[in-house]
Amino acid sequence: MVEKPTPGRRSFLKAIGAGTLFGGLSGVASATPGRQPGPKKDEILVGVSASAADMDQAVAQAVPGNAEIVHRNETLSYVAVKFPSQAADRAKENFIDAITKKDHIKYAEPNTTHEALYEPSDPRFGDQYAPKQVESDQAWDTTLGDSGVTIAVVDTGAQYDHPDLQANYKSNPGRDFADNDSDPYPDAPSSEYHGTHVSGCAAAVVDNGTGVAGQSNSSLINGRALDESGSGSTSDIADAIEWAADQGADIINLSLGGGGYTSTMKNAVSYATDNGSLVIAAAGNNGSSSVSYPAAYSECMAISAVDDNEQLASFSQYGENVELCAPGVDVLSTTTEARGSYETLSGTSMATPVTSGVAGLTLAQWDLTNQELRSHLKNTAEDIGLSANEQGSGQVDALAAVTTDPADGGGGGGGGGGGGGETTSGSVDGSLSGYWDGDNYTWSWTYSSPSQVVVELDGPADADFDLYVNTGTTQNASPNNYDYTSRSTNSQETVTIDTPDDSTAMQINVDSYSGSGNYTLTITETQ
Structure with missing residues (x-):
């Protein structure tokens, strides 16, 4: 079952954001004309919290004069900032360092190549x-x-x-x-x-x-x-x-x-x-x-x-x-x-x-x-x-x-999964008051040697809640101490763990990056 051992309020502060997540027909806005196909090594991707009032505005304040926002994805809540090809790597590093200190900014990272x-x-x-x-x-x-x-x-x-x-x-x-x-x-x-x-x-x-x-x-x-x-x-x-x-x-x-x-x-x-x-x-x-x-x-x-x-x-x-x-x-x-x-x-x-x-x-x-x-x-x-x-x-x-x-079920294979395929789940409702707030929970395992556990967080659309999980320890999970995490730019988070360490109860933390509201935490365990 899902248990809440303590109120588990966090004792440290982080950046505040406010606003809503925008959604379009597909969520993907058109790129700026002239944006080239293929690798985009001169771009930095900036993730903006769902609680920001205006995604572009949250980023634009830190964009230097030789760079520009060239692309945005409203569903995944990020924008791409393009630097001139001759810009030094140091300029991009300085931008990443500066913008991640701004309110509403969840992350900044190079637009890597696959x-x-x-x-x-x-x-x-x-x-x-x-x-x-x-x-x-x-x-x-x-x-x-x-x-x-x-x-x-x-x-x-x-x-x-x-x-x-x-x-x-x-x-x-x-x-x-x-x-x-x-x-x-x-x-x-x-x-x-x-x-x-x-x-x-x-x-x-x-x-x-x-x-x-x-x-x-x-x-x-x-x-x-x-x-x-x-x-x-x-x-x-x-x-x-x-x-x-x-x-x-x-x-x-x-x-x-x-x-x-x-x-x-x-x-x-x-x-x-x-x-x-x-x-x-x-x-x-x-x-x-x-x-x-x-x-x-x-x-x-x-x-x-x-x-x-x-x-x-x-x-x-x-x-x-x-x-x-x-x-x-x-x-x-x-x-x-x-x-x-x-x-x-x-x-x-x-x-x-x-x-x-x-x-x-x-x-x-x-x-x-x-x-x-x-x-x-x-x-x-x-x-x-x-x-x-x-x-x-x-x-x-x-x-x-x-x-x-x-x-x-099935016979399973050589490890890393298998079992009878039976599942059990539990859920709990909670609420967070603001960016300073967080709740801790534990999950006591139902099966011996579970093959998989899925932890899902369904939170408010106008806030940005994150999910942190520890296994194999009695230490509470937190933004500074976790084995697994899901930190999207909204409050819909999922952590999937195959063959989890069940030597101790699983530790779960629901944290408000910004905003407040009600949430549901659901844990599904598979044998």
Whole structure:
């Protein structure tokens, strides 16, 4: 149960803000004309608290004369400030230092660059092995998928009129965030093919007598956030994630990485998760023992890559954040017709959409929330004998996911998830009076060795509340002492913890960054 051991009021002060969060039709405002696609290394992203009266005004007071606000996202509550290309790094650092001391400013960070996660392939295979290895071909005896399930590919542009993709792409195939227009088609099809390959891994049309088969006949949409060079900015990707969630995407595929932790991207994947999307992301390709961002955010399912012998790919990153693995070496899929329509590529970029396609196939059979789908894919994964850091719960298994009733649970895999799939939840209502205020709670575990816990905060729209969590300690969580946090620019916060440390009760802190009002705190624990 959720317990409140003490009033838990904070004893220190922080900046005050006041106002409201603005929302438009999509939440993404138009960029200033002339803003270039792709990486935006001269920009600083500034997060503004939802309690600010005017987002632009809160930032403009600290913008130097040689810089300007060039972009804004009202839903994620940030603006992009562009400096001249010749501006010294020190000038940007001084701006970050100065503006983060201002009222209403939640964070300031460089608009980092992310890249498509693929590697050059070996000579082409004459056959597909991925659908067989994850048993999609056997699952097709039950379902080929459902066009009512939507997979959003946030990537380079995709050739949505490809003969083996067109039937699964929606009539409105997506949006271009790199060039800021309504058409996500590749600008340079001979070099911009990654998004087309990823689309085919997930949902090249099954059983149409043409080319290859993806994992499911789910509907596809494409948010073009990476340009023809295969790279793109944090802001473009975050905007595309928000857009995909607003389109009702059941699954958002992120075959990209780089740039490290950023609050802007964290807020984007939190927004998507809170709005019902399952975000599936590539673990990374540098072979290291930690997972890249955005896969490392707790909201994302991190996917490692294995080969056709079910061994960890030499390039695949691994670590405790990995939740599933999938085929990612020499994967045959669609490519742009300018490149010959089909080709073989390797990378966690390929393993990720294989998983997304299986997730889509699963939703064709079972009515699941995003968190239930995440647990079900892990509960039904196949243990292929790798360590938990390499395979997570195991290799995604389409047949088991489609034929196992989620109410009955699954066998689980090699660690990092699994269990019977039973859940229990509790909630408590509270209120905070202002920026000086905070409440502490504890959660006593219901299950022995829980597989996952989700902590959700639903607070007032005109305030900015944050969430902090500690596990494995009796120390209260706080803004200065936490293991996990969700600090968006509004009061809708979610923390997801896989295989939490249950040696002590979980410590939870609800904190007012600015504003006041009522909130509901909900904890859901999965066995």
